[in-house]
Amino acid sequence: MSLIKITIDNQTIEVEPGTTILQAARMIGPGVTPPAMCYYSTLETSGGYCRTCLVKVSKGSEKDPRPMPKLVASCRTPVMDGMEVQNYTSEEVKDVRKAVTEFLLINHPIDCPICDQAGECHLQDLSYDRGKSQSRYDYEKRTFDEIDIGPTIKLNMNRCILCYRCVKVADQLTPQRVHGVMNRGWDSEISTYIEGAVNNNFSGNMIDVCPVGALTDRTFRFKSRVWFLKPYDAHRDCPDCAGKAVIWKFGNDIYRVTGRKDQWGEVAEWICNTCRFEKKDLSDWIEEGPRKIDRHSVISQNHYLKGTQFVASPEALPAKELK
Amino acid sequence: MSRKLLLAKDHVPGIRSYDVYRANGGYASVEKALKTMSPEAVTEEVKKSGLRGRGGAGFPTGMKWSFLAKPEGVPRYLVCNADESEPGTFKDRYLMERIPHLLVEGMITSSFALGANTSFIYIRGEYFYVSRILEQAIAEAYANGWLGKNILGSGYDLDLYVQVGAGAYICGEETALLESLEGKRGNPRIKPPFPAVEGLYRCPTVVNNVETIAAVVPIVNDGGEAYAAIGIGRSTGTKLISASGNINKPGVYEIELGLPVEEFLFSDEYCGGIANGKRLKACVPGGSSVPILPEYLVCKTATGDDRLMTYESLSDGGFATGSMLGSGGFIVYDENQCVVRNTWNFSRFYRHESCGQCSPCREGTGWMETVLRRLEKGMGNLDDIDLLVGVAKKIEGNTICPLGDAAAWPVAAAIRHFRHEFEYHVLHAEKVKDPKHGHKEPIMPVKPAPVVA
Ligand SMILES: Cc1cc2nc3c(=O)[nH]c(=O)nc-3n(C[C@H](O)[C@H](O)[C@H](O)COP(=O)(O)O)c2cc1C
């Protein structure tokens, strides 16, 4: 199949037909890649909901060069040959992204100091980069009670941004399950039908896909801040999954086990609940070596490289340097 | 007296029943189409008629039909959108309740044109009793050989089903409707793919409004050109208008497109003027989703031309000084009504009806409602007004489906034309604690002074 050409923020790449704008941007590098809060590379039909990845298509294609009338969700829009896209080079896109960030935060409790996700939370990264320091929303936030989804997973709906990723995990792991969100609009909530339906050895992956601290690991709850732990790639011979995981150690103790996330914070290979929740002894694992921590995440503490620094002039910085 | 095509036989006693309907020329379009025309020829007539979708967007129906993908060996579907949930719109109910066979007839003729062998009428849950009427009509049509196998010996088969929704406005959005029809949660789909390519059960599907499908009957009977001869420019044919609010004669009227708004509003044939001898304050001409117009822009456009009941004239001036024909929900407000309260009321609706998939709509509709509630109760401040404008602007155009726009437009338009009334709610907090404050001290729109060049 012949490759097609797409230009994002003045950088051109050739990709296979069917590639989305977001995927093409990721191939170019972080300097041109829009943030994605709901798309997940390994979950089918994910994306389109959060609207943080909106970009401007300034030229539709070689055949039909008209610009698209509205901003489009880059995660769900396939590229066309000759398409030109503006991400960080468009003031409109930056402006709308700020607004979407604000929308995602108006009902968020911002309880990072007591949230296990802090440090590796995508909403934290997003708001650090693009949020305002003050909220214009001065009303009561919506609140829900915490729910235990089985003995290992905690659901804190207050923090949820309704990205539908956990719903897709549940959907794609158990074919019978259809409902994951109850009620509508402002009152939507992730339903505990998941609890009944994902009685499945892979349900723990919901924790990994959750971009915020809405779904957390009960076996790791309040044990430590993630940045005090040292992540190591490790594997074990597991009959259920590939057994490739990351173990998070403090001294010689394993505090938690997660899947291996790629550069974009997305897990390529699911791990089973046995590996995740029950194998917390060093003798369970064969260590491969320490994992690199990505600098544009809040987890890297004082070494944090603020996203807007590298997006300020994406042309000036070659994509490679940012990896 | 203007021409009526859909409601021409409305006054005939018993027109709801098959026998009376048939005796009054019913099902002639099916006979004509199946016996003397090819499906393409029917589509051609619809194209010629210039008929535009009556569900709100006004997309040319003939063009929509010709976009329908026709891959071999894959069924195609026609789905009638009878979800009618837009506040201020109640024309489809009237039509289905009074002349159900007209819709059934339109469904058969249209399905034939599209090559659909299974078709559905998706009707909102609150219209349960109407669904019974439709089912009765469908049973009569089966009994008389208009539905089922080999209709009129033409070799064409069609099954028609009624599906009752669970009462959600969002299920009127065509892709949410299809999800709901498939038995799933009614969340709009992310487009593309469009229903014409991948619709119901991932097969090519056309979704049309009740009135659109009913209009196919006179188009096939009299020819597309005869239909196109009615109306002005690209607004052809007749349109059902649901008139409500402070008028003498609320109800459903069939008008020829191109009728002046002034005549519609004040003549005794239609609305009969403002009730109780009051003054006109404002009008929402196309259902709750379209911008509100202040009194001085209702009968005249900003340039001083007569405003007509057409797609073009009602949107003359863009959103700055115009509105939209939308679904034809014509809501009239007299001098005593409070625009802030009305805007809050609409925003409550959108907050409740947002499906919640995308963040700008889910959070934004709720946010706007909260701010508007505060303003309505006299507890807001002046900054809130600009905040509302800002939030509305950030919802608009950034969502999956047009519900976000539909929620943002009325708020933006109300502030555009009635800012002084929002300010009044801040400055006279004591007065507005009484929801009927407009009866004591009417607030009329202020026409901006003309710009002198
Ligand atoms: C939130 C929302 C609600 C809608 N509700 C209705 C409805 O109740 N009835 C309707 O016919 N169209 C409704 N529509 C428009 C449909 O999506 C679609 O455009 C229409 O059914 C197409 O039919 P038409 O071309 O005959 O107008 C709605 C659209 C949106 C975005």
Ligand code: SF4
């Ligand atoms: S719980 Fe987490 S993964 Fe699930 S929808 Fe909410 S934010 Fe997304």
Ligand code: SF4
């Ligand atoms: S705009 Fe509103 S109703 Fe439409 S998909 Fe988004 S959240 Fe749902």
Ligand code: FES
């Ligand atoms: S990542 Fe594209 S809309 Fe959420």
